[in-house]
Amino acid sequence: MRNMVDNLVIVESPAKAKTIGKYLGKDFLVKSSFGHIRDLSKKDYGIDLNNQYQPQYIISPDKKKIVAELKKLAKEAKTVWLASDEDREGEAIAWHLAEVLKLPADKTRRIVFHEITKNAILGAIDNPRSVNQNLVNAQQARRVLDRLVGFELSPVLWKKVKPSLSAGRVQSVAVRLLVDREREILKFVSKESFRVSGFFSFNDKKGKPAHLKSELNQRFSSLEEARAFIDFCKTADFLVSGIETKPSTKSPAPPFTTSTLQQEASRKFSFSVSQTMTLAQHLYEAGHITYMRTDSVNLSDLALNTASKEITEEFGKEYAKRRLFKTKVKGAQEAHEAIRPSYMNKREAGANANEKKLYSLIWKRAIASQMSAARLEKTTINISISNRTERFLSSGEVLLFDGFLKVYMEGSDEEKEGNGNGLLPPVTKDQKLDIDNIEALQRFTHYPPRFTEASLVKKMEEMGIGRPSTYAPTISTIQNREYVVKEDRPGITRELKGIVLSDGKITSINKSEKSGYEKSKLFPTDIGMVVNDFLVEHFSNIMDFNFTASVEKDFDSIADGELVWHSMIHKFYIPFHKKVDNTQKNSQRSSGERELGKHPETGETIIVRIGRYGPMAQIGEKGEDSKPRFARLQKGQLIETITLEEALKLFNLPRSLGEYEDTELIVGMGRFGPDIRHKGSFYSLKKDLDDPMTITADRAKELILQKREADLKKIIKTFDNDPDLMVLNGRYGPYISYQKSNFRIPKNTDPAALSYEECKDLIEKAPKPKKKK
DNA sequence: CAGTGAGCGAGCTTCCGCTTGACTT
Numbered sequence: 001m002r003n004m005v006d007n008l009v010i011v012e013s014p015a016k017a018k019t020i021g022k023y024l025g026k027d028f029l030v031k032s033s034f035g036h037i038r039d040l041s042k043k044d045y046g047i048d049l050n051n052q053y054q055p056q057y058i059i060s061p062d063k064k065k066i067v068a069e070l071k072k073l074a075k076e077a078k079t080v081w082l083a084s085d086e087d088r089e090g091e092a093i094a095w096h097l098a099e100v101l102k103l104p105a106d107k108t109r110r111i112v113f114h115e116i117t118k119n120a121i122l123g124a125i126d127n128p129r130s131v132n133q134n135l136v137n138a139q140q141a142r143r144v145l146d147r148l149v150g151f152e153l154s155p156v157l158w159k160k161v162k163p164s165l166s167a168g169r170v171q172s173v174a175v176r177l178l179v180d181r182e183r184e185i186l187k188f189v190s191k192e193s194f195r196v197s198g199f200f201s202f203n204d205k206k207g208k209p210a211h212l213k214s215e216l217n218q219r220f221s222s223l224e225e226a227r228a229f230i231d232f233c234k235t236a237d238f239l240v241s242g243i244e245t246k247p248s249t250k251s252p253a254p255p256f257t258t259s260t261l262q263q264e265a266s267r268k269f270s271f272s273v274s275q276t277m278t279l280a281q282h283l284y285e286a287g288h289i290t291y292m293r294t295d296s297v298n299l300s301d302l303a304l305n306t307a308s309k310e311i312t313e314e315f316g317k318e319y320a321k322r323r324l325f326k327t328k329v330k331g332a333q334e335a336h337e338a339i340r341p342s343y344m345n346k347r348e349a350g351a352n353a354n355e356k357k358l359y360s361l362i363w364k365r366a367i368a369s370q371m372s373a374a375r376l377e378k379t380t381i382n383i384s385i386s387n388r389t390e391r392f393l394s395s396g397e398v399l400l401f402d403g404f405l406k407v408y409m410e411g412s413d414e415e416k417e418g419n420g421n422g423l424l425p426p427v428t429k430d431q432k433l434d435i436d437n438i439e440a441l442q443r444f445t446h447y448p449p450r451f452t453e454a455s456l457v458k459k460m461e462e463m464g465i466g467r468p469s470t471y472a473p474t475i476s477t478i479q480n481r482e483y484v485v486k487e488d489r490p491g492i493t494r495e496l497k498g499i500v501l502s503d504g505k506i507t508s509i510n511k512s513e514k515s516g517y518e519k520s521k522l523f524p525t526d527i528g529m530v531v532n533d534f535l536v537e538h539f540s541n542i543m544d545f546n547f548t549a550s551v552e553k554d555f556d557s558i559a560d561g562e563l564v565w566h567s568m569i570h571k572f573y574i575p576f577h578k579k580v581d582n583t584q585k586n587s588q589r590s591s592g593e594r595e596l597g598k599h600p601e602t603g604e605t606i607i608v609r610i611g612r613y614g615p616m617a618q619i620g621e622k623g624e625d626s627k628p629r630f631a632r633l634q635k636g637q638l639i640e641t642i643t644l645e646e647a648l649k650l651f652n653l654p655r656s657l658g659e660y661e662d663t664e665l666i667v668g669m670g671r672f673g674p675d676i677r678h679k680g681s682f683y684s685l686k687k688d689l690d691d692p693m694t695i696t697a698d699r700a701k702e703l704i705l706q707k708r709e710a711d712l713k714k715i716i717k718t719f720d721n722d723p724d725l726m727v728l729n730g731r732y733g734p735y736i737s738y739q740k741s742n743f744r745i746p747k748n749t750d751p752a753a754l755s756y757e758e759c760k761d762l763i764e765k766a767p768k769p770k771k772k773k
Numbered sequence: 774c775a776g777t778g779a780g781c782g783a784g785c786t787t788c789c790g791c792t793t794g795a796c797t798t
Binding site for chain 2: 742
């Protein structure tokens with residue numbers, strides 16, 4: 001048995017516990033609580049509405065074991081150090097620990113540190129305090145408010161829209177951002193203009209021919225205007241009227257926070273936010289990086305010093321520059337450092353290719369943040385046109401000193417357009433220029449971009465909605481609820497009108513551009529839109545983008561001891577609950593129903609709406625002797641935008657493709673999208689490849705044969721005496737399939753060698769399936 | 774899991790923020 005240890009330190013994360021344990025030595029035992037240990041009970045909201053909103057806490061089931069262990073250790077220890085994070089949630093964790101472990105005040109110390117360095121931790125031990133009850137109360141208010149909002153709003157949706165839906169302070173506003181943006185895009189009308197580019201030639205001082213590319217400082221709104229201008233150019237003189245050089249500098253971005261890491265990993269590697277977090281978690285647990293859920297851009301002195309040393313050694317003294325960054329984010333709590341390598345001189349780490357990529361990104365960003373600014377020189381050449389006020393401009397940028405750009409350049413969400421980089425040819429002032437050609441080309445304004453997971457996180461962070469620990473889960477939730485889908489969508493190729501002046505003649509040119517291609521973008525669904533509109537109509541205060549900011553102000557007042565937390569909740573809850581009640585009783589069911597028009601032949605009304613199984617179109621109504629007909633909407637079609645013609649087409653399904661193997665082949669829209677039905681089996685069409693409206697019988701047969709072959713490959717073993725039992729190969733390896741249920745095979749078992757009896761035995765002994773939808 | 778588009782009515786769903794694994798078919 002181990003000797004009792006005098007000092008028990010409790011932190012939130014086990015990886016942190018390990019590191020701190022090393023710094024504190026053998027008089028201290030460092031353990032972790034694995035985050036919160038208690039939460040509100042789910043019964044009756046877990047809140048006593050008649051008694052000042054008293055929270056009803058229960059130990060979370062998955063924390064029972066750790067709580068029992070901590071209880072025992074706390075009893076044995078002389079002093080218990082509560083070292084959870086220094087923010088609202090961390091303070092609450094410390095308080096819950098003190099309550100649950102029944103810690104007497106005289107043997108309990110609350111300590112905090114923002115960085116995991118020996119000095120910071122020893123300093124914290126020297127400066128203990130007690131639990132700050134005001135801050136705890138601010139957290140309780142936050143928790144109770146979120147529970148009340150979520151658990152009162154969601155049931156309204158179950159009744160008025162669809163079961164199992166959800167609403168909440170954070171997720172509903174996230175969806176609203178997407179719906180609002182989608183509507184902006186839907187009503188967007190792109191404007192055309194004509195951009196004029198001039199290509200000139202001249203002989204430089206040595207008489208060598210050189211070329212200069214430039215752009216007119218004005219666009220024309222029609223091809224006619226552009227043509228008139230270019231026509232004028234035929235006889236005009238072009239002269240370099242000015243050369244302007246301006247020095248400029250570019251400074252590095254701050255080191256990563258959770259949100260900026262997610263954005264960069266998305267831009268540079270196309271990682272989803274949850275993928276980024278999983279990789280970062282691994283790097284953290286392996287000791288390669290600091291904590292990955294943070295809103296701070298701060299670096300410890302130790303990190304600053306080692307970064308400076310690394311930069312000086314690697315690139316030279318002139319590349320190092322100590323920089324301190326300040327957060328600009330609303331409501332940042334800054335309990336940790338920025339995300340950085342644990343050891344700044346370690347250039348590579350990670351167990352696989354993706355971890356290595358992410359680590360390298362973190363290293364570059366952290367190192368770059370401590371490097372000198374890049375120095376540039378930007379040159380603009382002005383080209384005047386005789387008797388015209390317009391000018392052609394040509395610009396170039398020369399890098400004088402690369403500075404931080406030597407290691408890292410931040411990505412951008414905006415697509416870049418045009419020239420403006422690189423060296424310019426050696427023109428001199430008053431140089432006369434000859435026309436190579438002058439071209440006018442149609443341009444179209446583009447609608448605002450749809451959100452990616454990462455750009456949505458960025459927006460949420462800017463608005464102070466959600467926390468580093470919840471960005472990824474929130475993004476998952478709104479997709480799981482099917483408020484939003486992440487998809488690629490093909491764009492269109494657009495023909496561009498244009499003319500070109502060359503050799504004194506103007507001719508038409510044909511060019512085209514790809515437009516509107518969307519890669520891994522978030523699209524709101526019909527359900528998302530209907531739920532959003534319902535909530536905006538009935539609960540405009542919760543859906544207001546400033547709701548979180550305004551309650552955060554109240555939480556701050558509670559933390560400062562200026563506001564009693566349950567009074568704040570009461571003031572919110574009374575009118576809110578009244579609205580909930582009123583909406584439950586009086587509001588209409590909401591299905592997003594929209595009338596598209598009448599059937600061209602029968603005159604029946606055609607509507608689209610959300611039905612029990614999702615968005616659908618309906619012809620006619622239920623009457624004494626009339627039965628309505630139904631059809632599912634296809635992927636990418638929205639209730640809000642579908643046309644009568646498109647809706648009518650949906651009723652062409654299911655359709656017959658003739659006979660195959662003496663049985664009819666039918667293509668239709670099934671629960672999982674378009675499919676082929678044949679002999680009681682279903683064969684999914686390949687998305688983006690097959691169109692149910694046009695698919696041929698030959699292609700259908702091909703799909704059937706492919707599926708049959710794939711199924712055959714899945715079979716490892718069958719048994720003649722019992723066709724229900726099979727050993728199959730699945731996504732997670734071999735498994736046993738029996739009467740539509742699946743069973744695991746223990747590791748180190750050869751699936752092909754299993755006998756019938758062994759299989760039956762495994763089925764018998766299998767643990768009962770857990771409840772799942 | 775492969776239809777259907779409403780209905781007996783029981784029993785369930787749901788929030789946000791802290792943390793990690795466990796484990797899927």
